[in-house]
Amino acid sequence: xxxxxxxxxxxxxxxxxxxxxxxxxxxxxxxxxxxxxxxxxxxxxxxxxxxxxxxxxxxxxxxxxxxxxxxxxxxxxxxxxxxxxxxxxxxxxxxxxxxxxxxxxxxxxxxxxxxxxxxxxxxxxxxxxxxxxxxxxxxxxxxxxxxxxxxxxxxxxxxxxxxxxxxxxxxxxxxxxxxxxxxxxxxxxxxxxxxxxxxxxxxxxxxxxxxxxxxxxxxxx
Amino acid sequence: xxxxxxxxxxxxxxxxxxxxxxxxxxxxxxxxxxxxxxxxxxxxxxxxxxxxxxxxxxxxxxxxxxxxxxxxxxxxxxxxxxxxxxxxxxxxxxxxxxxxxxxxxxxxxxxxxxxxxxxxxxxxxxxxxxxxxxxxxxxxxxxxxxxxxxxxxxxxxxxxxxxxxxxxxxxxxxxxxxxxxxxxxxxxxxxxxxxxxxxxxxxxxxxxxxxxxxxxxxxxx
Numbered sequence: 001x002x003x004x005x006x007x008x009x010x011x012x013x014x015x016x017x018x019x020x021x022x023x024x025x026x027x028x029x030x031x032x033x034x035x036x037x038x039x040x041x042x043x044x045x046x047x048x049x050x051x052x053x054x055x056x057x058x059x060x061x062x063x064x065x066x067x068x069x070x071x072x073x074x075x076x077x078x079x080x081x082x083x084x085x086x087x088x089x090x091x092x093x094x095x096x097x098x099x100x101x102x103x104x105x106x107x108x109x110x111x112x113x114x115x116x117x118x119x120x121x122x123x124x125x126x127x128x129x130x131x132x133x134x135x136x137x138x139x140x141x142x143x144x145x146x147x148x149x150x151x152x153x154x155x156x157x158x159x160x161x162x163x164x165x166x167x168x169x170x171x172x173x174x175x176x177x178x179x180x181x182x183x184x185x186x187x188x189x190x191x192x193x194x195x196x197x198x199x200x201x202x203x204x205x206x207x208x209x210x211x212x213x214x215x216x217x218x219x220x221x
Numbered sequence: 222x223x224x225x226x227x228x229x230x231x232x233x234x235x236x237x238x239x240x241x242x243x244x245x246x247x248x249x250x251x252x253x254x255x256x257x258x259x260x261x262x263x264x265x266x267x268x269x270x271x272x273x274x275x276x277x278x279x280x281x282x283x284x285x286x287x288x289x290x291x292x293x294x295x296x297x298x299x300x301x302x303x304x305x306x307x308x309x310x311x312x313x314x315x316x317x318x319x320x321x322x323x324x325x326x327x328x329x330x331x332x333x334x335x336x337x338x339x340x341x342x343x344x345x346x347x348x349x350x351x352x353x354x355x356x357x358x359x360x361x362x363x364x365x366x367x368x369x370x371x372x373x374x375x376x377x378x379x380x381x382x383x384x385x386x387x388x389x390x391x392x393x394x395x396x397x398x399x400x401x402x403x404x405x406x407x408x409x410x411x412x413x414x415x416x417x418x419x420x421x422x423x424x425x426x427x428x429x430x431x432x433x434x435x436x437x438x439x440x441x442x
Contacts, residue, residue, distance in 0.1 A: 057439075061437055068302065068303065068306055071292060071302060072298070072299050072302050075296040077293070078293050081289065081292060081293050082289065085289055085292075085309075088306075088309070089313070092310070092313060171402055171403055171406060174395065174399070174402045174406075175399050175402050175403075178395065178396050178399045178402075181392055181395045181396050181399075181402070182392055182396075185392060185395075185406070185409060188406060188409070189413070192410070192413075216282055218278075
């Protein structure tokens with residue numbers, strides 16, 4: 001590449017990373033608002049999350065198109081190509097995370113007319129960890145920071161642990177009082193969505209490690 | 222590209238598609254065996270599904286590396302690049318489908334010591350549709366057949382419909398007899414995994430449509 005082509009390419013890459021971060025922060029907000037809407041039984045907030053999903057999907061497609069165009073027109077060399085390839089995968093995971101936030105918001109709508117049987121146990125804690133994990137792995141991507149990626153993905157173990165706790169607790173609640181079954185079932189799914197969000201964030205973290213070291217780690221086991 | 226380079230490239234693309242089909246058929250088998258292991262409470266079969274997941278993950282990584290190498294070394298033109306890009310995404314969805322088959326197999330292990338409360342309602346039917354959808358969209362990818370992709374993704378609507386039926390039925394079973402709660406909860410998740418498998422297959426179908434027409438369709442709504 002000539003100097004000015006290189007410059008333009010670097011600029012395009014930087015724009016790309018900015019947009020991935022922007023998508024990431026939209027996704028973080030979706031997680032937080034989804035669980036908050038559930039805790040407060042706030043139907044309006046839940047609807048915002050659901051409506052907002054389209055903008056996230058749209059941004060994913062834009063970034064995706066841009067990546068493919070960059071590859072096609074600039075024919076980047078190995079390192080640059082890997083960075084774009086990692087970006088292509090990150091946005092897929094982000095989009096799936098947003099879908100799960102939407103799933104949670106839909107549970108809020110379904111439970112809107114019933115008094116909450118119970119505070120949400122450790123569900124808000126799971127959500128906070130999930131949000132932090134998403135932010136951490138995206139920071140790690142932008143900074144190329146393998147240690148940060150590894151450290152952040154440890155949050156996923158904690159999310160998994162809380163998931164098992166929540167699961168057992170909800171089953172117990174149902175067994176004690178069968179009138180809670182419908183609602184507890186919905187909450188079981190909410191916990192599972194958060195657990196999946198953690199897995200997707202971990203996928204992103206693994207992608208960062210692969211990008212920087214060429215090594216495939218499996219942090220999800 | 223010169224004639225012989227083109228020839229080599231075409232061969233590499235063909236190999237790639239073959240491997241994607243091979244991965245697809247491994248994934249199909251995993252779905253079928255997972256649900257069969259559940260119906261028969263066959264722990265050995267479930268364990269095979271769980272152990273087999275590693276080979277699928279491995280194949281995904283191989284294909285992924287190969288795609289990136291093809292892009293880097295051959296610098297393919299737009300149409301070829303899009304085909305490789307579509308392949309990159311298909312294998313992610315296939316890998317996630319295999320993960321869900323593994324999730325189902327793990328439920329088999331967890332329920333191994335309890336007599337089944339009930340035949341599995343429409344779960345086997347959901348599994349059959351999901352398997353057919355996976356096969357159909359991969360056929361559509363290899364043939365570049367947009368109509369087949371669209372037609373196949375209609376199965377996902379039927380899977381969604383069955384999911385809602387199964388969900389309601391399981392909640393009813395739990396309410397009638399709280400001793401069934403743990404098991405019914407596990408089956409709820411199995412139904413949800415199958416529903417997600419349908420979504421992933423639909424993602425693949427959408428990818429085929431985008432590859433062939435340049436149009437983004439959202440068949441998941």
